[in-house]
Amino acid sequence: APAHERFSMIVVPTDTKGYQIVRIVPVMGETSGGHCEIKYTDVRVPLTNLLGPRGQAFTIAQKRLGPGRIYHCMRWLGQAQRAFELMVDRAINRQAFGGPLSDKQTIQNWIADSAAEIQAARLLTLNAAAKIDAGDEARVEISLIKFFGAKVLHDVIDRAIQVHGAMGVSEDTPLARMYRHARFARIYDGPDEVHRMVVSRRIVSEFKKGRKWDFGRGIRRNGR
Numbered sequence: 410a411p412a413h414e415r416f417s418m419i420v421v422p423t424d425t426k427g428y429q430i431v432r433i434v435p436v437m438g439e440t441s442g443g444h445c446e447i448k449y450t451d452v453r454v455p456l457t458n459l460l461g462p463r464g465q466a467f468t469i470a471q472k473r474l475g476p477g478r479i480y481h482c483m484r485w486l487g488q489a490q491r492a493f494e495l496m497v498d499r500a501i502n503r504q505a506f507g508g509p510l511s512d513k514q515t516i517q518n519w520i521a522d523s524a525a526e527i528q529a530a531r532l533l534t535l536n537a538a539a540k541i542d543a544g545d546e547a548r549v550e551i552s553l554i555k556f557f558g559a560k561v562l563h564d565v566i567d568r569a570i571q572v573h574g575a576m577g578v579s580e581d582t583p584l585a586r587m588y589r590h591a592r593f594a595r596i597y598d599g600p601d602e603v604h605r606m607v608v609s610r611r612i613v614s615e616f617k618k619g620r621k622w623d624f625g626r627g628i629r630r631n632g633r
């Protein structure tokens with residue numbers, strides 16, 4: 410079959426004979442069981458467990474991934490804002506070297522940089538969502554926000570941890586957990602590098618066709 414029609418999606422209930430959880434895979438110290446090694450031995454399920462048409466797994470997965478990535482970006486904005494609030498609060502209340510941390514220029518830069526980056530990620534997310542609402546697949550816009558949003562999340566939490574000093578890496582604030590999850594964000598649903606590749610490939614192909622990249626509209630499809 411053509412490259413994108415070689416896989417099917419099949420629902421396998423976890424009480425099916427031959428289904429086995431081999432082990433929980435610890436992920437950056439977390440052992441909650443969200444990530445497991447699974448073994449399927451001679452597993453059989455009825456034909457009705459086929460999800461969608463045969464050979465259409467790639468299409469189904471892609472259809473889920475677009476909106477799914479936007480959801481991630483929305484959650485990341487909430488997480489980044491929470492980290493930002495913790496950072497500013499700590500900067501105001503922690504006294505060091507004769508005054509509050511918020512009076513130190515480096516900390517002020519971190520607050521300002523974080524504010525700019527969160528707002529940029531917010532607007533990129535809204536832009537991608539508006540494209541989806543208009544019926545566009547918005548693949549470039551989603552890839553842009555997927556890698557940019559993950560980096561903003563990571564960097565804002567990183568600064569918030571630094572402002573908290575040792576307390577930032579303890580489990581006494583939510584920051585340590587948020588940091589682990591922010592690290593995952595740069596990998597799941599496609600690593601940063603793959604999303605950059607998608608964006609670059611698309612832009613380069615437009616230029617090769619003699620067109621330019623329109624930052625206002627991105628690429629127009631179906632006359633939109």
Ligand SMILES: Cc1cc2nc3c(=O)[nH]c(=O)nc-3n(C[C@H](O)[C@H](O)[C@H](O)COP(=O)(O)OP(=O)(O)OC[C@H]3O[C@@H](n4cnc5c(N)ncnc54)[C@H](O)[C@@H]3O)c2cc1C
Pocket residue numbers: 436593596597598599600601602603606
């Ligand atoms: C916390 C977490 C949750 C996840 N949840 C799910 C889930 O619910 N469902 C699911 O299906 N999957 C899930 N994944 C899997 C995730 O989507 C993959 O791990 C991810 O797509 C990367 O694939 P890989 O691990 O095989 O890395 P690889 O494909 O081996 O890539 C490894 C590295 O190589 C580099 N690389 C790869 N391709 C390129 C390229 N074209 N150009 C440049 N560099 C490249 C990147 O740096 C990349 O990080 C999850 C992963 C994590 C960490």
